[in-house]
Amino acid sequence: MKKIEHLGVAVKNLEDSNALFEKLLGEAPYKEEVVASEGVRTSFFKNGPNKIELLESLNDNGPIATFLAKKGEGIHHVAFEVADIRSEIARLKQEGFEVLGDEPKRGADNKWVVFVHPKSTNGILIELCQEIK
Ligand SMILES: CC[C@H](C(=O)O)C(=O)SCCNC(=O)CCNC(=O)[C@H](O)C(C)(C)COP(=O)(O)OP(=O)(O)OC[C@H]1O[C@@H](n2cnc3c(N)ncnc32)[C@H](O)[C@@H]1OP(=O)(O)O
Numbered sequence: 417m418k419k420i421e422h423l424g425v426a427v428k429n430l431e432d433s434n435a436l437f438e439k440l441l442g443e444a445p446y447k448e449e450v451v452a453s454e455g456v457r458t459s460f461f462k463n464g465p466n467k468i469e470l471l472e473s474l475n476d477n478g479p480i481a482t483f484l485a486k487k488g489e490g491i492h493h494v495a496f497e498v499a500d501i502r503s504e505i506a507r508l509k510q511e512g513f514e515v516l517g518d519e520p521k522r523g524a525d526n527k528w529v530v531f532v533h534p535k536s537t538n539g540i541l542i543e544l545c546q547e548i549k
């Protein structure tokens with residue numbers, strides 16, 4: 417793992433939360449992006465070397481909708497940047513982590529992504545991200 421790539425925050429309303437985080441961070445989001453495969457609409461804020469990803473659900477049954485229904489708004493996942501996502505998938509599986517899927521999938525912000533189930537990581541949903549060159 418190279419660094420924390422972003423913190424994912426589940427929100428009910430992206431426009432309201434964009435305005436709130438713009439006040440908090442002192443700058444506007446640098447992008448908004450729909451990731452239909454995940455049923456999410458996202459916005460990204462840079463904060464020095466770090467990023468915050470806000471996620472609103474596009475449907476009533478996707479991961480963000482389920483999370484919001486159960487836990488309300490808040491930190492949803494921690495994403496790590498990796499150099500080689502496929503070798504990280506193999507390594508983590510070997511180490512006994514529950515990696516969700518054998519292959520990376522296309523995520524937001526021009527990344528290949530995969531997730532690790534929170535039950536194998538002390539309750540934190542982990543995302544691995546590799547830049548798509
Ligand atoms: C990819 C675009 C973008 C990007 O950055 O590129 C994103 O980040 S998209 C983010 C949204 N997509 C995902 O989260 C995909 C991975 N998540 C999943 O596959 C599911 O959410 C999963 C498997 C983690 C949970 O789904 P499930 O249907 O099992 O929901 P449950 O509510 O039954 O959860 C089971 C169990 O896990 C706990 N849980 C669920 N989500 C989280 C979470 N984000 N953080 C911590 N814990 C979580 C939940 O409370 C349940 O625990 P229990 O003790 O049984 O109540």
Ligand SMILES: [Co+2]
Nearest residue numbers: 424469495543
């Ligand atoms: Co993310």
